[in-house]
Amino acid sequence: MRIDKDLIAASATPMVLAILAEGESYGYAILKRVRELSDGQVEWTDGMLYPLLHRLGRHGYVTTEWRTSPEGRRRKYYAITDAGRAALAEQQRQWAAVTRALGDVWPGGLLPAIGEA
Amino acid sequence: MEGVESQIAEWRAYVVDVPGVNGHDVDELEDHLRHQIAELRAAGLTADEGFLIAMKRLGDVDGMSREFAREHSGRLWKQLLVSGDEASAPAATGWREAVAFALAAAVTVQVVRLAASAPDEEPTWLLRNAALFVLPFLAGFLAHRRRLDTRGWLVAAAPFALVALVVNVYPYAADSGTELLVALHLPVVLWFAGGVAYMGGSVRSHERRMDFVRFTGEWFIYYVLIALGGGVLMALTGLILEPAGLSVDWIPMWVLPSGAAGAVVVAAWLVESKQRVVENMAPVLTMLFTPLFALMLAGAAVVYAATGVGAAFDRDLLAVFDVLLLIVLGLVLYGMSARDPSASPDWMDRIQLVAVSAALVLDVMVLGAMIARIGDLGFTPNRAAALGLNLVLLVNLAGAAWLTARFIGRRSVLHPLERWQTSYLPVFALWAAVVVVFLPPLFGFE
Numbered sequence: 001m002r003i004d005k006d007l008i009a010a011s012a013t014p015m016v017l018a019i020l021a022e023g024e025s026y027g028y029a030i031l032k033r034v035r036e037l038s039d040g041q042v043e044w045t046d047g048m049l050y051p052l053l054h055r056l057g058r059h060g061y062v063t064t065e066w067r068t069s070p071e072g073r074r075r076k077y078y079a080i081t082d083a084g085r086a087a088l089a090e091q092q093r094q095w096a097a098v099t100r101a102l103g104d105v106w107p108g109g110l111l112p113a114i115g116e117a
Numbered sequence: 118m119e120g121v122e123s124q125i126a127e128w129r130a131y132v133v134d135v136p137g138v139n140g141h142d143v144d145e146l147e148d149h150l151r152h153q154i155a156e157l158r159a160a161g162l163t164a165d166e167g168f169l170i171a172m173k174r175l176g177d178v179d180g181m182s183r184e185f186a187r188e189h190s191g192r193l194w195k196q197l198l199v200s201g202d203e204a205s206a207p208a209a210t211g212w213r214e215a216v217a218f219a220l221a222a223a224v225t226v227q228v229v230r231l232a233a234s235a236p237d238e239e240p241t242w243l244l245r246n247a248a249l250f251v252l253p254f255l256a257g258f259l260a261h262r263r264r265l266d267t268r269g270w271l272v273a274a275a276p277f278a279l280v281a282l283v284v285n286v287y288p289y290a291a292d293s294g295t296e297l298l299v300a301l302h303l304p305v306v307l308w309f310a311g312g313v314a315y316m317g318g319s320v321r322s323h324e325r326r327m328d329f330v331r332f333t334g335e336w337f338i339y340y341v342l343i344a345l346g347g348g349v350l351m352a353l354t355g356l357i358l359e360p361a362g363l364s365v366d367w368i369p370m371w372v373l374p375s376g377a378a379g380a381v382v383v384a385a386w387l388v389e390s391k392q393r394v395v396e397n398m399a400p401v402l403t404m405l406f407t408p409l410f411a412l413m414l415a416g417a418a419v420v421y422a423a424t425g426v427g428a429a430f431d432r433d434l435l436a437v438f439d440v441l442l443l444i445v446l447g448l449v450l451y452g453m454s455a456r457d458p459s460a461s462p463d464w465m466d467r468i469q470l471v472a473v474s475a476a477l478v479l480d481v482m483v484l485g486a487m488i489a490r491i492g493d494l495g496f497t498p499n500r501a502a503a504l505g506l507n508l509v510l511l512v513n514l515a516g517a518a519w520l521t522a523r524f525i526g527r528r529s530v531l532h533p534l535e536r537w538q539t540s541y542l543p544v545f546a547l548w549a550a551v552v553v554v555f556l557p558p559l560f561g562f563e
Binding site: 028046048052058069 | 141142144145146148149151152153155174175176178180181184185187188189458459529530531532
């Protein structure tokens with residue numbers, strides 16, 4: 001199943017914020033976590049993650065720090081801020097409202113539709 | 118592994134030149150790439166295969182470059198591209214249009230001058246309308262460059278038509294003070310009206326407004342440079358021709374007004390097309406002058422706080438203070454537009470906070486003196502205009518000082534401060550429009 005491009009774009013911010021809420025991370029590990037969480041169904045173009053991370057930084061949702069990775073390379077780590085957590089909570093409310101509405105209107109609710117796919 | 122190293126080096130050299138992407142981004146992407154290749158090798162692929170798959174997953178460079186550029190529009194500005202889906206105007210072309218619009222402005226100024234039989238006579242309508250003879254050509258040039266559609270042209274032209282109507286149907290009294298105020302504020306209104314054309318219909322966009330601030334700063338630098346060069350040329354021409362017995366009266370009558378009008382469009386074209394030349398100078402200029410102005414403002418604030426303000430503020434000094442506050446605001450705005458928004462606070466931000474706070478203190482004192490004056494002597498058009506301008510400045514400076522302090526104290530990022538300034542731009546335009554449209558009738562066109 002291919003998930004629609006717009007849907008992926010819309011879910012990218014809450015997904016990244018939620019992953020960072022689990023603990024600080026870096027680009028490659030975030031992408032891996034996304035694949036893991038969606039059983040490989042959410043496929044991002046890797047390069048697009050970085051501009052998104054920069055936008056989150058500009059809005060003050062994440063802080064960044066260059067450190068040396070265990071492999072000895074320079075690596076940029078991202079950590080969520082309080083403003084980021086607040087934004088995530090707001091996103092969660094919005095997504096809950098959307099999924100609730102879809103669950104009400106789709107026959108049999110939301111989960112069977114996922115099961116059929 | 119050798120082969121992959123050289124492939125990565127080649128990729129790096131290519132991506133680092135892509136618009137919107139800087140060296141740190143490439144470091145980050147390279148770390149990503151190496152991580153991915155290592156993992157694929159661990160799964161049994163060769164280094165070459167790993168490189169190919171990692172590249173494929175990273176996605177095409179153009180799309181990524183567009184995303185980076187959208188996020189960092191400041192970088193984009195430096196690299197002479199317009200983001201978004203519309204095709205960008207070609208970089209160094211368009212000089213024919215620039216010359217055409219500049220010539221049109223130059224000729225219009227002369228036609229008007231002859232119609233007014235200046236400089237023998239100086240009718241007040243000439244002064245009052247001065248900006249209307251030049252700035253429409255700038256807006257036209259920008260609208261043409263942005264390839265606006267009919268609706269875009271109408272939206273851009275509407276403020277000019279409205280203002281032209283208002284300015285010319287009002288029955289100003291002889292020696293009218295409001296007429297002089299209109300002449301002073303009209304260029305500001307029309308400059309912002311030109312901004313509508315510059316932003317090409319996306320006036321609500323924070324990024325486009327920031328671009329307009331950059332444009333204004335760069336335009337000012339170019340215009341001053343052209344004015345200096347032109348001044349030297351005219352002075353030398355006069356000095357060389359006069360001893361030969363030739364009359365040089367034609368220079369101030371023909372060359373000066375036309376040159377000044379044409380240069381408005383030419384400077385805009387230079388900003389649009391020769392961005393690289395100035396981009397290194399602009400941050401240097403703000404870096405040089407912001408500390409100097411901060412020092413001067415802090416000194417002035419201390420002096421006036423110590424000596425008291427009562428008697429010192431007469432009418433001329435008030436005008437000087439208003440100009441000073443506007444310059445500080447210009448420096449701060451322009452410095453911010455040239456700044457990398459993702460960098461953490463540094464000493465320049467602290468100096469800017471000093472400048473803004475000192476300006477704020479001075480503004481409060483000016484306002485106090487002004488209100489006392491109005492209490493004693495009542496409102497005049499001049500006092501009303503000055504009071505309004507100072508209130509507009511006060512709110513802006515207070516907001517800027519508060520947000521800068523929060524940014525330096527790391528309680529906030531730069532973004533809210535930038536937003537504050539770009540959201541405030543219409544307030545300046547509105548106030549200038551109020552002075553042009555409402556002040557004259559309020560004071561009976563006196």
